[in-house]
Amino acid sequence: MADTERGQLRRDHFTDFDLDSPEFTENYEDVLRSIVAECPVAHSNVAGGYWVVSRYDDVRACAQDWQTFSSEGGFEPGRGGDSGGAKLYPVELDPPYQTRWRNALGPYFGPRAIRSRADSIRAQVNDLIDGFVEQGRCDFVDEFAAHLPGRVFFASFLGVPLDELPYIQTATDNAMRGPMEGRPEAWAQVAAFLDNYLRMREKEPPRGDFVDVVLAGVEDHDGNPCSWEHKLYVIIDLLAGGIGTTTYLLAGIAHHLATHPEDRARLAEDRTLWPGAVEEFIRYYAAIVALGRTATRETEVAGQKIAEGDFLMLAFAAACRDPKVFDRPHDVDITRKITVNPAFSFGPHRCIGSHVARLEAMLTLEEMLRRLPDLALADGGEPVYSNSTIARNIDTLSVRFTPGPREGGGGTAEPGR
Amino acid sequence: MKYRVDEALCCGHGQCHAVAPDVFDLDDDGFNTAAGRTADVDPALEGAAREGADGCPEQAIQLFAGADPESETP
Numbered sequence: 001m002a003d004t005e006r007g008q009l010r011r012d013h014f015t016d017f018d019l020d021s022p023e024f025t026e027n028y029e030d031v032l033r034s035i036v037a038e039c040p041v042a043h044s045n046v047a048g049g050y051w052v053v054s055r056y057d058d059v060r061a062c063a064q065d066w067q068t069f070s071s072e073g074g075f076e077p078g079r080g081g082d083s084g085g086a087k088l089y090p091v092e093l094d095p096p097y098q099t100r101w102r103n104a105l106g107p108y109f110g111p112r113a114i115r116s117r118a119d120s121i122r123a124q125v126n127d128l129i130d131g132f133v134e135q136g137r138c139d140f141v142d143e144f145a146a147h148l149p150g151r152v153f154f155a156s157f158l159g160v161p162l163d164e165l166p167y168i169q170t171a172t173d174n175a176m177r178g179p180m181e182g183r184p185e186a187w188a189q190v191a192a193f194l195d196n197y198l199r200m201r202e203k204e205p206p207r208g209d210f211v212d213v214v215l216a217g218v219e220d221h222d223g224n225p226c227s228w229e230h231k232l233y234v235i236i237d238l239l240a241g242g243i244g245t246t247t248y249l250l251a252g253i254a255h256h257l258a259t260h261p262e263d264r265a266r267l268a269e270d271r272t273l274w275p276g277a278v279e280e281f282i283r284y285y286a287a288i289v290a291l292g293r294t295a296t297r298e299t300e301v302a303g304q305k306i307a308e309g310d311f312l313m314l315a316f317a318a319a320c321r322d323p324k325v326f327d328r329p330h331d332v333d334i335t336r337k338i339t340v341n342p343a344f345s346f347g348p349h350r351c352i353g354s355h356v357a358r359l360e361a362m363l364t365l366e367e368m369l370r371r372l373p374d375l376a377l378a379d380g381g382e383p384v385y386s387n388s389t390i391a392r393n394i395d396t397l398s399v400r401f402t403p404g405p406r407e408g409g410g411g412t413a414e415p416g417r
Numbered sequence: 418m419k420y421r422v423d424e425a426l427c428c429g430h431g432q433c434h435a436v437a438p439d440v441f442d443l444d445d446d447g448f449n450t451a452a453g454r455t456a457d458v459d460p461a462l463e464g465a466a467r468e469g470a471d472g473c474p475e476q477a478i479q480l481f482a483g484a485d486p487e488s489e490t491p
Contacts, residue, residue: 103429106431110429110434111431112443340432347474350474355431355435
């Protein structure tokens with residue numbers, strides 16, 4: 001960044017980067033702007049040290065080259081080795097084992113498959129809006145954005161019975177957003193719930209959903225049927241990857257609509273703008289800041305020597321702000337033409353849920369425009385952001401609107417399919 | 418216009434079908450049905466084909482006029 005801008009930051013983010021530093025959270029845009037412009041491979045001294053790759057072309061090249069940049073050293077710094085802890089699969093696997101899982105699961109999350117989910121997801125959107133629409137104000141994260149992705153995962157995709165939804169939704173919310181000291185316990189609850197759920201489904205006839213595929217499993221690295229643990233890692237990964245990320249996106253959309261009435265008016269008038277606007281929201285509110293790779297050999301990225309065994313974070317959120325690819329990258333332009341969205345990564349690990357996220361965002365946008373047409377920030381309602389190593393979050397977003405009627409579609413009554 | 422999908426690059430993201438469903442179809446595993454071969458583009462859909470090919474995160478889709486330059490049996 002220019003010296004005048006750097007003067008405002010105390011930390012040297014080029015040589016002493018830290019995804020968890022409060023200064024990064026608070027000066028997010030400035031730091032992203034500066035590393036993309038001036039330091040395509042920054043270095044961090046925390047968690048054993050890691051590199052931060054920030055430009056679109058470099059992030060893409062590294063993500064596509066899984067032979068050189070392995071995912072098996074963990075998705076974030078400090079998870080390497082056989083620590084014995086729970087893994088997330090397939091995000092922490094390399095091909096060909098990773099490929100077998102992706103090919104098995106991919107069809108259930110592809111653009112063709114998810115079309116049939118739209119009615120069920122729309123019902124969930126409207127049921128959540130029913131919960132606060134009469135009040136004229138709400139915390140949009142607490143009452144909507146933190147809940148929709150979990151409902152979609154558990155009710156629409158997993159077919160969890162209605163009476164079990166509140167328990168697992170609360171546990172998931174505590175694991176994602178609760179007080180830090182309670183998160184490990186909440187994650188254990190989530191894992192136990194999913195373990196029980198898989199065991200129950202194992203005794204039932206197949207339902208033709210992705211749970212059948214998880215239960216069937218694939219061959220592991222050694223060509224043996226994969227273990228039960230691995231199946232659990234897969235279902236936890238799908239949950240972990242889809243919940244907090246989409247929460248941030250939905251909160252970001254609400255924030256933008258609440259603060260840009262001119263964009264809201266254009267979107268309300270012209271629905272052909274919606275797909276492009278959703279894509280732009282996904283770019284601007286890129287939920288995954290960065291994910292890790294481990295160099296399998298000595299190599300070079302953007303002129304920087306990388307030693308075998310070095311850990312790298314591929315900063316997708318920074319690639320989304322690369323001015324070589326996106327003109328005025330720090331502005332939201334709902335008419336921007338985005339060819340490939342780097343927010344979802346590239347290569348074998350590109351987000352398996354991208355089409356689901358888009359659908360949730362599209363239906364949320366549509367129903368918000370219809371039911372909360374004058375959405376605005378409540379007094380003092382500026383969003384509170386946080387970063388959690390790999391992810392960016394909006395923790396609170398206080399909004400107000402003209403109260404409207406409940407519609408009583410009963411989203412939670414939708415049968416899981 | 419024809420297109421060719423590089424089987425080694427196609428990861429099954431489904432982005433081509435999401436952008437241009439009338440040009441690119443997906444098989445039951447979520448991969449482009451033309452992976453590993455050459456297929457024709459309806460002349461009326463050439464614009465959509467370009468958008469779908471550009472939208473592939475892996476740049477696995479090549480468009481070309483006339484014969485497939487990589488085809489062994491032109």
